Amino acid sequence: MEISSSLPSGIKTRGVDALRSANYRRRADEFFQAMKTEEEKARYNAAALLGVHASIALTDALTVREAGKRAADEEHREATKLLKTVCRQKKVADDGSERLGRILAHKTDIAYGEHFVAEDSDRLKAIRLNAERFFLWARRSFPHVWASPHEGG
Numbered sequence: 001m002e003i004s005s006s007l008p009s010g011i012k013t014r015g016v017d018a019l020r021s022a023n024y025r026r027r028a029d030e031f032f033q034a035m036k037t038e039e040e041k042a043r044y045n046a047a048a049l050l051g052v053h054a055s056i057a058l059t060d061a062l063t064v065r066e067a068g069k070r071a072a073d074e075e076h077r078e079a080t081k082l083l084k085t086v087c088r089q090k091k092v093a094d095d096g097s098e099r100l101g102r103i104l105a106h107k108t109d110i111a112y113g114e115h116f117v118a119e120d121s122d123r124l125k126a127i128r129l130n131a132e133r134f135f136l137w138a139r140r141s142f143p144h145v146w147a148s149p150h151e152g153g
Contacts, residue, residue, distance in 0.1 A: 013069040021065035028057035051131030096137040
């Protein structure tokens, strides 16, 4: 069964050539490394937001590679539904989509919220930890996304 035919109704997606998944994965890796660098420099808000963006880019890499689609809504919440569908279709544990939902729940507040958190709060630590665990889950569940011979383009 093709994944697009099993999408829940209402998920806005955009078709993307599966060969482009490497671009999303490379972007995700770059954001993830920048998250670690910002954390080391005690720029915790930036690190948390980079963790969110790394997770979004990684989700795009996974869904583009597996389904030739990425979520197209501005809130990124549809990405969790699309990832859950891909996991179900590929018979992969979908705990990654739940973790993604926890990460995305903080995006708007971190990026646009009225409060600036100067210290490394539990919330910011949790976002980074969830991003790290999301990457571990993705590498374990979809190792071929990193082994892609189709880089760039």
